[in-house]
Amino acid sequence: MDNKKKKKxxxxxxxxxxxxxxxxxxxxxxxxxxxxxxxxxEFVSPLRVITTTIRYENKNNFKMVPVKTSRAVPLNxxxxxxxxxxxxxxxxxxxxxxxIPLKNLSEKTELIVTGE
Amino acid sequence: xxxxxxxxxVIGGGPAGMAAAAGASSSGVKDILILxxxxxxxxxxxxxxxxxFGLEYFKKEMTGTEYAARYKKIVYDKDIEVKTSCLVHxxxxxxxxSFVSRDGEFTVSAKNIIxxxxxxxxxxxxxxxxxxRPSGIFTAGLAQEMVNIYGLMPGHEVVIVGSGDIGLIMARxxxxxxxxxxxxxxxxxxxxGLIRNKVQCLDDFKIPLYLxxxxxxxxxxxxxxxxxxxxxxxxxxxxxxxxxxxxxxxLIPEQDLLIDSGITTGNGIFLTxxxxxxxxxxxxxxxxxxxxxxxIN
Amino acid sequence: MIDxxxxxxxxxxxxxxxxxxxxxxxxxLLEKETELxxxxxxxxxxxxxxxxxxxxxxxxxxxxxxxxxxYREISRLLDFPFxxxxxxxxxxxxxxxxxxxxxxxGDRLGIPGIEIVDGEWLNKNEPMLSKEIEYALLGPTAAxxxxxxxxxxxxxxxISNGVKIYCDxxxxxxxxxxNFWRVKTYQAEYESRYxxxxxxxxxxxxxxxxxxxxxxxxxYKGEEFILDRHADRLTKRIVFPVPKKHTKGILIIPTVDxxxxxxxxxxxxxxxxxxxxxxxxxxxxxxxxxxxxxxxxEDLLIASFAGLRPTxxxxxxxxxxxxxxxxxxxxxxxxxxxxxxxxxxxxxxxxAENTTLPKKKKYNPKRKSMPRFRLLNTKExxxxxxxxxxxxxVICRCELVTxxxxxxxxxRGARTLDGIKFRTRSQMGRCHGxxxxxxxxxxxxxELEIPFDKITKRGxxxxxxxxxxx
Ligand SMILES: Cc1cc2nc3c(=O)[nH]c(=O)nc-3n(C[C@H](O)[C@H](O)[C@H](O)COP(=O)(O)OP(=O)(O)OC[C@H]3O[C@@H](n4cnc5c(N)ncnc54)[C@H](O)[C@@H]3O)c2cc1C
Ligand SMILES: Cc1cc2nc3c(=O)[nH]c(=O)nc-3n(C[C@H](O)[C@H](O)[C@H](O)COP(=O)(O)OP(=O)(O)OC[C@H]3O[C@@H](n4cnc5c(N)ncnc54)[C@H](O)[C@@H]3O)c2cc1C
Ligand code: SF4
Numbered sequence: 001m002d003n004k005k006k007k008k009x010x011x012x013x014x015x016x017x018x019x020x021x022x023x024x025x026x027x028x029x030x031x032x033x034x035x036x037x038x039x040x041x042e043f044v045s046p047l048r049v050i051t052t053t054i055r056y057e058n059k060n061n062f063k064m065v066p067v068k069t070s071r072a073v074p075l076n077x078x079x080x081x082x083x084x085x086x087x088x089x090x091x092x093x094x095x096x097x098x099x100i101p102l103k104n105l106s107e108k109t110e111l112i113v114t115g116e
Numbered sequence: 117x118x119x120x121x122x123x124x125x126v127i128g129g130g131p132a133g134m135a136a137a138a139g140a141s142s143s144g145v146k147d148i149l150i151l152x153x154x155x156x157x158x159x160x161x162x163x164x165x166x167x168x169f170g171l172e173y174f175k176k177e178m179t180g181t182e183y184a185a186r187y188k189k190i191v192y193d194k195d196i197e198v199k200t201s202c203l204v205h206x207x208x209x210x211x212x213x214s215f216v217s218r219d220g221e222f223t224v225s226a227k228n229i230i231x232x233x234x235x236x237x238x239x240x241x242x243x244x245x246x247x248x249r250p251s252g253i254f255t256a257g258l259a260q261e262m263v264n265i266y267g268l269m270p271g272h273e274v275v276i277v278g279s280g281d282i283g284l285i286m287a288r289x290x291x292x293x294x295x296x297x298x299x300x301x302x303x304x305x306x307x308x309g310l311i312r313n314k315v316q317c318l319d320d321f322k323i324p325l326y327l328x329x330x331x332x333x334x335x336x337x338x339x340x341x342x343x344x345x346x347x348x349x350x351x352x353x354x355x356x357x358x359x360x361x362x363x364x365x366x367l368i369p370e371q372d373l374l375i376d377s378g379i380t381t382g383n384g385i386f387l388t389x390x391x392x393x394x395x396x397x398x399x400x401x402x403x404x405x406x407x408x409x410x411x412i413n
Numbered sequence: 414m415i416d417x418x419x420x421x422x423x424x425x426x427x428x429x430x431x432x433x434x435x436x437x438x439x440x441x442l443l444e445k446e447t448e449l450x451x452x453x454x455x456x457x458x459x460x461x462x463x464x465x466x467x468x469x470x471x472x473x474x475x476x477x478x479x480x481x482x483x484y485r486e487i488s489r490l491l492d493f494p495f496x497x498x499x500x501x502x503x504x505x506x507x508x509x510x511x512x513x514x515x516x517x518x519g520d521r522l523g524i525p526g527i528e529i530v531d532g533e534w535l536n537k538n539e540p541m542l543s544k545e546i547e548y549a550l551l552g553p554t555a556a557x558x559x560x561x562x563x564x565x566x567x568x569x570x571x572i573s574n575g576v577k578i579y580c581d582x583x584x585x586x587x588x589x590x591x592n593f594w595r596v597k598t599y600q601a602e603y604e605s606r607y608x609x610x611x612x613x614x615x616x617x618x619x620x621x622x623x624x625x626x627x628x629x630x631x632x633y634k635g636e637e638f639i640l641d642r643h644a645d646r647l648t649k650r651i652v653f654p655v656p657k658k659h660t661k662g663i664l665i666i667p668t669v670d671x672x673x674x675x676x677x678x679x680x681x682x683x684x685x686x687x688x689x690x691x692x693x694x695x696x697x698x699x700x701x702x703x704x705x706x707x708x709x710x711e712d713l714l715i716a717s718f719a720g721l722r723p724t725x726x727x728x729x730x731x732x733x734x735x736x737x738x739x740x741x742x743x744x745x746x747x748x749x750x751x752x753x754x755x756x757x758x759x760x761x762x763x764x765a766e767n768t769t770l771p772k773k774k775k776y777n778p779k780r781k782s783m784p785r786f787r788l789l790n791t792k793e794x795x796x797x798x799x800x801x802x803x804x805x806x807v808i809c810r811c812e813l814v815t816x817x818x819x820x821x822x823x824x825r826g827a828r829t830l831d832g833i834k835f836r837t838r839s840q841m842g843r844c845h846g847x848x849x850x851x852x853x854x855x856x857x858x859x860e861l862e863i864p865f866d867k868i869t870k871r872g873x874x875x876x877x878x879x880x881x882x883x
Contacts, residue, residue, distance in 0.1 A: 009315075010311055010312065010314075010315045011312075012312040012315050012316050014171055015168075015171075015310060015312060015396070015397060017310070017311040017312050046320070048316065048320065049167055050292075051165050051166050051167060051179055052165070052292055052293075053165060053263075053264055053267065055267050055882060062267075064264060064265060064266070064267045066165035066179065066181050066264065068167065068179060075320055078292070079292075082292055096181075096182070096185050114165065114178075114179040114181045114182045115162070115165070115179075115181035115182070115185065116181075116185050116188075153807065153810065201806065203807040203810060205807070205810075205813055214791075216794070216798075216805055216807050216813075216815075217805050218798070218802040218805035218806060219798075219802075219805065220794070220795045220798050220799070220805060221791050221794045221795055221798070221805075223791075236843070236844045236847065236848070237844070237847050239715075239844065239845045239847060240714065240715060242845070243715060243716040243717065243845060244638070244690075244695065244714045244715070244716065244717050246689065246690050246691045246692045246695070247689050247690065248688060248689050249688075249717075249718065250870070250875060251869065251870035251871075251875040251876065251877050252877075254847075254850075255847040257847060258846070258847045258848075258850055258851065261851050262851055262878065265851070266851050266854075266855070266865070267881075267882060268851075268854075268865050268866075268878045268880070268881060269878055269879050269880035269881075270877070270878050270879065271878075271879050272879050272880075332692075333689075335689070337686060337874070338869075338870075338871070338872070338873075338874030338875035339874060339875055339876070359879070360879075372811075372843065
């Protein structure tokens with residue numbers, strides 16, 4: 001492993017929390033393949049799924065609808081995406097699994113409703 | 117209203133209660149009743165909108181809310197009676213269970229009782245910390261409910277006391293909603309929540325975790341204005357201004373129904389899930405509770 | 414024109430309102446906080462003393478004994494719990510003489526039933542007390558109450574008899590104009606023939622506002638600590654050490670709600686708003702309480718608070734008609750809670766010296782307490798639920814408080830989370846509001862028609878949340 005380029009990460013894919021080391025090509029410390037992929041991705045650009053809520057409100061009803069991004073997005077885009085999510089106004093309460101489009105983003109992703 | 121005698125009454129319809137009932141049903145137990153005080157099943161999962169659930173049990177990374185929805189289906193597909201908005205306030209050694217609902221107060225009896233009442237957050241520190249007692253002091257779980265269920269923002273300038281999972285999750289959640297989370301104080305020399313939560317909730321957002329740091333005082337007349345804290349390694353004290361303090365200093369299994377009536381487990385009375393002991397992972401809760409359910413006859 | 418303005422809605426102001434409501438008078442009470450009882454009167458030990466610790470020559474001694482007597486009838490009429498626990502002043506080796514002196518003082522005050530009991534009696538009746546205690550003075554007339562409950566009861570009765578009560582009304586100027594007083598608050602202006610100053614810690618300030626000299630108030634802070642229910646039945650009676658110069662010492666108090674409280678400390682402070690608790694005093698209280706009952710330990714503590722006694726250098730209560738209808742009630746430190754109904758009676762007697770005070774022809778002597786779901790039997794509960802299904806929705810699971818009770822508390826004037834807490838006991842149980850706070854806020858928002866960010870813990874500035882819409 002190229003020691004100069006080496007970076008350390010803690011794997012967050014599963015609760016085992018392996019301590020990973022990588023130089024961008026090789027990975028050590030991973031107990032499984034998903035951990036290896038995680039380290040390689042983390043080395044280039046960390047990706048995360050964002051979870052938050054969208055407000056639904058009308059005269060007699062109110063609900064915070066939980067959502068997640070349909071895929072992992074660059075960590076450094078988190079706040080840009082959150083700002084777009086906050087602009088969404090729901091016309092009705094969506095069902096679990098329904099998709100909500102997200103517009104005007106440098107990253108392509110949509111939202112998936114995660115609650116009933 | 118007259119109730120028959122049940123083979124099994126499950127108190128609490130969180131993941132543990134649902135799994136216990138489902139387990140019992142699949143092993144042939146007939147008359148099963150779940151009593152849940154909230155309007156729906158799912159327990160604490162309903163306010164966990166973050167990911168990190170289900171990898172073991174459903175082999176899929178899900179949010180708490182997704183996990184709850186998925187398991188609810190399993191329950192509703194079985195022949196299990198579910199009564200929600202029913203708060204159990206008393207059980208007796210004879211296995212009579214009393215609950216309050218909008219229809220009245222009722223007592224039902226069962227051959228077996230499984231207590232799956234979850235846990236509550238510790239507040240002792242929060243209430244005997246020196247200083248004033250203004251508004252702006254919350255348990256992390258209450259703050260989580262306010263944000264995720266009611267859509268309310270408890271504060272803007274936040275300090276989190278204790279490095280339990282709910283505190284870590286809320287550090288990120290409050291940050292995403294626009295708050296400034298200054299740091300997490302932990303009196304011990306190690307993290308008390310899961311490492312992956314520290315990575316994704318603190319490190320990702322550059323929120324410092326101060327180990328071996330103690331909260332010394334809360335100040336502010338009507339609303340929290342500042343806290344004083346001490347680095348126990350050096351003895352040095354510092355003050356930081358903030359408007360909100362969230363406590364994540366441990367969970368206590370909810371066993372008061374037993375304690376209050378002087379009942380112990382055994383003889384057809386069981387504890388499962390967080391009511392038994394605090395679990396980090398819901399997958400383990402589900403597995404243990406299903407197993408317990410299957411062992412009932 | 415108003416006949417009498419009462420400034421201050423603590424136990425003294427509320428007792429005044431309750432007492433004056435019996436007469437054909439037009440009475441208004443002004444309180445600066447959002448609700449009554451948010452001053453000194455909410456943060457104390459809740460003891461109705463026998464009176465024997467106060468000098469038989471003092472006004473406070475006499476009024477305490479009388480107050481203790483009056484509470485019995487008032488608690489019955491106004492339907493609030495008055496638990497006659499009795500009290501013990503305990504003597505460690507060498508202290509017997511002190512309790513004999515207290516007994517003598519008590520005898521002179523005419524306090525019924527007091528006697529000195531020995532170690533054997535204590536062993537049998539209060540087994541958790543330290544075995545080093547040799548004797549104790551038993552005062553059977555001592556009792557405990559929930560101070561805020563008494564205040565709300567008195568206020569509700571007074572209102573039903575025509576007294577006007579305005580909260581969020583801070584008096585900032587008082588002037589004599591011809592033969593009446595003009596009292597200005599930041600919200601309104603009032604004129605009245607009499608002013609009764611029952612402003613607790615600010616009573617000196619109020620008196621100076623009217624241009625009248627009176628003793629200066631020095632706040633003495635008292636910190637108290639509440640123990641978990643598991644420690645209930647620690648002692649059946651209130652337990653005092655032999656008193657020190659400025660205070661009755663650190664006590665063990667069985668509260669109305671079944672918890673045990675230990676405290677209070679007593680320290681002069683400069684800031685009339687300093688209600689901080691400190692590590693130093695927590696340790697002091699624990700140590701002193703452990704001396705009385707060795708099984709007390711830090712792990713049992715579940716809550717703490719502090720209050721300020723409005724003390725004067727002179728030491729005794731200062732109650733006096735100053736000039737043309739300005740009545741000062743100043744320096745009402747302990748036993749102020751005990752004495753309050755007697756203070757009110759005393760002030761009415763002062764008024765009666767110069768005016769005739771005909772009683773109301775139509776007077777309602779009663780008040781019904783809030784429904785308490787937890788204390789009802791199944792049949793009563795079901796009757797209540799049938800009438801209003803909100804009584805079937807439990808909001809505070811620790812204390813079994815229902816939505817019906819929260820709504821009733823609001824109907825009776827609760828405007829803050831603390832106000833609801835005091836009236837219903839919600840948020841006071843083991844989880845300290847972690848489970849019920851959001852639910853109560855939702856009910857308040859709906860019933861009071863206010864957005865969530867206007868809901869406060871105890872008035873403006875103590876809003877719970879910062880922003881409504883995420
Ligand atoms: C913030 C947070 C983050 C978490 N993160 C993760 C994670 O990333 N991954 C993971 O796997 N796990 C996580 N967990 C843990 C997991 O959610 C819990 O272990 C699990 O929910 C415990 O299930 P339970 O059924 O025992 O308790 P609960 O979910 O608390 O359910 C108890 C149920 O009993 C009901 N009840 C209680 N008393 C009564 C009564 N007297 N009458 C009627 N009903 C009653 C309650 O209303 C509730 O529905 C997290 C937990 C929290 C709080
Ligand atoms: C720690 C502690 C323990 C105690 N224990 C006991 C006990 O066990 N038994 C006992 O008998 N006594 C006890 N006392 C004493 C007792 O609490 C007091 O004597 C009593 O509460 C005083 O009542 P109050 O109505 O005079 O004052 P308060 O309750 O302070 O009422 C005065 C009111 O006036 C209001 N006010 C002030 N300024 C203005 C203004 N400008 N305009 C309008 N309103 C204004 C205030 O907001 C306040 O509500 C204790 C005191 C302390 C501090
Ligand atoms: S490397 Fe594999 S086993 Fe280790 S934490 Fe990551 S996902 Fe889990």
